[in-house]
Amino acid sequence: MQHTASTQGPDLRAYLTGLVLALILTAIPFALVYFKLLSTGPTVAAIVIAAIVQVLVHLRFFLHIDFRRTPKENLLTLFFACFLIMVMVGGSLWIMIDLHYRMAL
Structure with missing residues (x-):
């Protein structure tokens, strides 16, 4: 075989x-x-x-993951994960910049 x-x-x-x-x-x-x-x-x-x-x-x-042949559900899951990562990283940077600003006063 x-x-x-x-x-x-x-x-x-x-x-x-x-x-x-x-x-x-x-x-x-x-x-x-x-x-x-x-x-x-x-x-x-x-x-x-x-x-x-x-x-x-x-x-x-x-x-x-090939963007031409991947099912729509997989791509939506991937884009949602990217969105969550951007929200977490953006929120963390926002908090750190705000704390840096407040500590410098």
Whole structure:
């Protein structure tokens, strides 16, 4: 009995590609900060871009979410999770900035 690639699901090559991309996207911000290759503004921008690309790599290669073929319910769940994360991060930043302002008085 032979198994074909279509019945086995995602192949090892896709997982290894995702792993290599994730490692590279992790190493880039660490190298930028450790070796001080850029000033503060471009370093922060590079870290944010690498983080966004890494989220997309994880969604595609590890969670197997393809925006063309993924059911609508999965996409709605993903967007709701993103919304909740933005609310939590935004609220935390709001509280920390407010506390910093009040402590500086």
